[in-house]
Structure formats: C-alpha cells, structure tokens
Amino acid sequence: MHSAATDDYLKTIYHHTEWQTAPITPSQLAAELGLAPSTVTEMVQKLAAQDLVSHRPYGPISLTDAGRLRAAAIIRRHRLIETWLVREFGYAWDEVHDEAEVLEHTISDRLLDGIDGRLGHPRFDPHGDAIPDAAGEVVRVPFVLLGGALVGHTGRVLRVSDRDPALLRALQATGLDVGHAVMVTGRAAVRIDGGESVELPAGAAEAVWLTA
Structure with a gap:
C-alpha cells in the first residue's frame, strides 16, 4: 500500500531525524500530523506489518x-x-510547499526524471534541504542550529525550515538566504555577507541551520 496517507507518515518520520538524531515518538508523530494518537497507533501498526517502520x-x-x-x-x-516551481515559474520559497504537497502524488516518474534533468540534477531544494538521488542517497555536511551556535561562529546558511511561510518572508526581508555567509553575533542575530549585524525575527534561532 503506497497511499498518500502512507507517504505522509513516512515523510514525517524521515523529516524528524534529518537535522537531529532522536527518533520520533508516537505522540510527536500524532502532533506533527494533527491526528488523534489512536489513529496514529493504528496506522503505525499497519506500516510495521508492511515492514516500513520498526516500533514496539x-x-x-x-x-x-x-x-x-x-x-x-x-x-x-x-x-x-x-x-x-522556484526556478521555472518564479514562485517564492514561501509559496512552494503546499503546491508540492499536491503535485508529488500526481506526476509520473517520467516527468519527474525530466524535471530533474532540466534542472541539472540539483542536490538541494530552495530551503537547503537535501534532495535524495534516485537511489535514496543524500549529500550531508556537518551542521549547527543557529540557536546552538556560539557568538563569533562563521559559516554558510545551509537550511531554513519551510514550516512557517511568514517566517520565511520575514527572513528574506533581512537578506538572509540559503548559501549566504554569516557570522553569529547573538542568539538570533548575524552579520550577513560581512554587513552590519541584523536581528532576525522570532523563531529564527530554531529554523536556521549553518555549516559547522
């Protein structure tokens, strides 16, 4: 069974350990999906029966x-x-998530391969998240969450969470984007590309990842 519901569960579990190591708990999974714990428990049991997840x-x-x-x-x-959507249709990085949620279940493998080739086989999406290759492998580099970086730390912006479109727009207004060089000047303040120190909007410390 490879339904959209199955995919959503598997994606959420995968996402949880992309940028930290603690495995997801049933209550966290229920909260992420906005579902009742009993519903999640039943689905996890089905996924375990299909050998897609391990759970006791x-x-x-x-x-x-x-x-x-x-x-x-x-x-x-x-x-x-x-x-x-960003490169070919001019979407902003805060506009693409919901569109992709719909299209990911509808386009053919042939069209997906064509998109991949046209884009030059990109390794990262507009938010800095790694794009798995056809074998499921990804490129990763050591990283640190902005909120955990020491003052004086320098690095590139690796990733910005796409969870909150309003935060993405607010960060873009400060000039911060994936790939920019920054120096940390406070828990949520940075110098971007050698400029003056900029105070980032609320939530940035938990939504921005830098090279370690």
Whole structure:
C-alpha cells in the first residue's frame, strides 16, 4: 500500500531525524500530523506489518530500510517539484510547499526524471534541504542550529525550515538566504555577507541551520 496517507507518515518520520538524531515518538508523530494518537497507533501498526517502520508499544518509531527508501523517493519528488516551481515559474520559497504537497502524488516518474534533468540534477531544494538521488542517497555536511551556535561562529546558511511561510518572508526581508555567509553575533542575530549585524525575527534561532 503506497497511499498518500502512507507517504505522509513516512515523510514525517524521515523529516524528524534529518537535522537531529532522536527518533520520533508516537505522540510527536500524532502532533506533527494533527491526528488523534489512536489513529496514529493504528496506522503505525499497519506500516510495521508492511515492514516500513520498526516500533514496539510506547517506544519510538524508526524507518526500516524499505521505509527509508520509500520516504526518500517521495521526498525527492517533493523537493524537486519545489525547486522546479522556484526556478521555472518564479514562485517564492514561501509559496512552494503546499503546491508540492499536491503535485508529488500526481506526476509520473517520467516527468519527474525530466524535471530533474532540466534542472541539472540539483542536490538541494530552495530551503537547503537535501534532495535524495534516485537511489535514496543524500549529500550531508556537518551542521549547527543557529540557536546552538556560539557568538563569533562563521559559516554558510545551509537550511531554513519551510514550516512557517511568514517566517520565511520575514527572513528574506533581512537578506538572509540559503548559501549566504554569516557570522553569529547573538542568539538570533548575524552579520550577513560581512554587513552590519541584523536581528532576525522570532523563531529564527530554531529554523536556521549553518555549516559547522
């Protein structure tokens, strides 16, 4: 069963450990999906029966090899579509997530391969998230969350969470974007490309990742 619901569960579990290591718990998964814990428990049991997740009662949930491959495939679709919408259609980075959520379930593998080729096989989406290749592999570099970086730390902006479109717009207004060089001057303040120190909007400390 590879339904949209299955994909959403697998994507959420995959996302949880992309930028930190603690596995997701059933209650966290329910909160992320906006579903009742009982509904999530039932679905996790079905996914476990299909060997897509590993889970024991009341314990954390992790993807099996098969589950990780399936999750990487749908995430590859989502992030390639986001990149395509930004590069080819002029979408802003805060506008692409919802469109990609719809299109990822509808386009063919042939069209996806065509998009990938036209874009030059990008490794990262507009938010800095790694795009898995056709084998489910991704490129990763050491990273640090802005809120955990020491004052004086220098690095590139690796990734900005796409969870909050309003925060994306506010960050863009400060001049911060993926790929820019920054020096940390406070818990949520940075110098961007050698400029003056800029105070970032609320939520930035937990939404911006830098090279370590």
